[in-house]
Amino acid sequence: MRYPIMIEFGTDTTAFGVVLPDLPGCFSAGDTLDEAVTNATEAATLWIEDMIDRGESIPAPSRLDAIVQTPEWSGSGWMPGFVNIDPTIFDERAERVNITLPRRVLARLDARAKDAGESRSGFIARLALSA
Structure with missing residues (x-):
C-alpha cells in the first residue's frame, strides 16, 4: 500500500522534513533524503499500528496528484513522494x-x-x- 508523502527540502543545517497528509499528525525527518523517506515509512507504520490497536479507522491513501494541487503542498519548498506500507499490518486473521x-x-x-x-x-x- 502506497501513501503519498510531502518532503520539505533540507539544507546543510536542517533536516529533510516529511509529512504524510493522509495520516494526521504523522511526520518524520532525516539528515538525508533517503533517511527521511525510511524514517517516514517507519513513522507511518507505527501510526497505523497505533490506530488499529485503539480501534480507530485508517484513512485510505489519497491520489498524489490531488495532494500536490492543494495550496498547502503546492509551494516550491515541497517535493512529493511515496512510502510503501506492508499490508500485513492490517491483517487481523x-x-x-x-x-x-x-x-x-x-x-x-x-x-x-x-x-x-x-x-x-x-x-x-x-x-x-x-x-
Whole structure:
C-alpha cells in the first residue's frame, strides 16, 4: 500500500522534513533524503499500528496528484513522494503458531493467563501489544 508523502527540502543545517497528509499528525525527518523517506515509512507504520490497536479507522491513501494541487503542498519548498506500507499490518486473521518454552515458563504463563481471566493465546497477544 502506497501513501503519498510531502518532503520539505533540507539544507546543510536542517533536516529533510516529511509529512504524510493522509495520516494526521504523522511526520518524520532525516539528515538525508533517503533517511527521511525510511524514517517516514517507519513513522507511518507505527501510526497505523497505533490506530488499529485503539480501534480507530485508517484513512485510505489519497491520489498524489490531488495532494500536490492543494495550496498547502503546492509551494516550491515541497517535493512529493511515496512510502510503501506492508499490508500485513492490517491483517487481523488468527494464525496458529508453534512455540517452544521450558515447562516452568509455560506453567507460569498459564497461571498468569488464568489469573487475568484470559486464554494463553489472548494473554500472550495482550502482552505483545502492550510492550
